[in-house]
Amino acid sequence: MLKTKSHFVAPPKLPPPTPVVDVGDAEMRIAQDLLFFAYRDFTNVADRVLEELGLGRAHHRALHFIGRNPGITVSGLLAILRITKQSLARVLNALVDQGFVSQAPGYEDRRLRLLTLTEKGKALEQRLFDSQRKMLSMAYRTAGPQAVQGFRIVMRAMMDKGALAYMDGTGPAEDA
Amino acid sequence: MLKTKSHFVAPPKLPPPTPVVDVGDAEMRIAQDLLFFAYRDFTNVADRVLEELGLGRAHHRALHFIGRNPGITVSGLLAILRITKQSLARVLNALVDQGFVSQAPGYEDRRLRLLTLTEKGKALEQRLFDSQRKMLSMAYRTAGPQAVQGFRIVMRAMMDKGALAYMDGTGPAEDA
């Protein structure tokens, strides 16, 4: 930028922060910040473990949702992660090749590849979970049960209907 | 996978979902899911707007934090986003070149590049904000003020001390 002067413009008088129009606006701005920082710090704790193993967040997400839903299909996982088949394939092949995930054809429909964690996969997922559990349970204890209940309500209110049904066990992963 | 048989293993009897060890464990698992889905759906609404303009989430994050902190330095932004200087440069140059962000040297310390949104940048940020505000305010209204308070408490308890100080205005962006 120091070389390419075109990037510079006349010094503006610093304006006030993004203006707040109605009463709820300030709260919405704060909520944006809350989501960014909480998610940033929540994922960061697991990232340290993943780095050791040469894996990424994508692998963690797959491990997590396979662990939570043994026998989930590839389609189910795709719907949850909202990525393309090709993108999931890379991650999934790595996990299968390294013995973290196993695949088995469905019994009724043999086109399906039912995904499960191997013992090795469970161990890794547990280790990743532990890192996040430490910080989460600390936060929960600090906040208290009433705050936790409010947290859950707001988070659920932000989610898609499909994701909600999935979480409640009243809908298939395919709709999450 | 159908060609590379090495990927297949003996069909496992489907095990139960990731086991829950103590009482708090189930809640922690649910919290993981909540964070994933809420964040996923929260970011997705803005992604649709960004796509139109050929911008990504990285640009949105920069716009957001510059809007919230007019005159923020490059270092400050780096600390918040926790990415490398080189990575931010690409995003920032795009925003400056397209007239969304302006830079001005600091008055006391002329090494600093103080970042602000241009009118065009403010308009875009507002548009992005609106998309998220719609779903967030809906969630807040649905959940009710007490739940919102709990939500805030838990989210704050998950954050780094630095991020907390930044949000409270009691610490510099550099420590977020």
Next chain:
DNA sequence: AAGTTAAGTCGATAATATTGACATATTGCG
């Protein structure tokens, strides 16, 4: 004058994602 700090840049590389096109096996249906 020397050292530090803030910012920018270049080149190489990695992780994660995309699109489009196509292949294979299986299922369900008329």
Next chain:
DNA sequence: CGCAATATGTCAATATTATCGACTTAACTT
């Protein structure tokens, strides 16, 4: 049976967002 639809996998090309290391410039500090 033959045929369409479905579930999965794969190949190739590309985009986005990130990384690291090394280096430069300008400005501030001592």
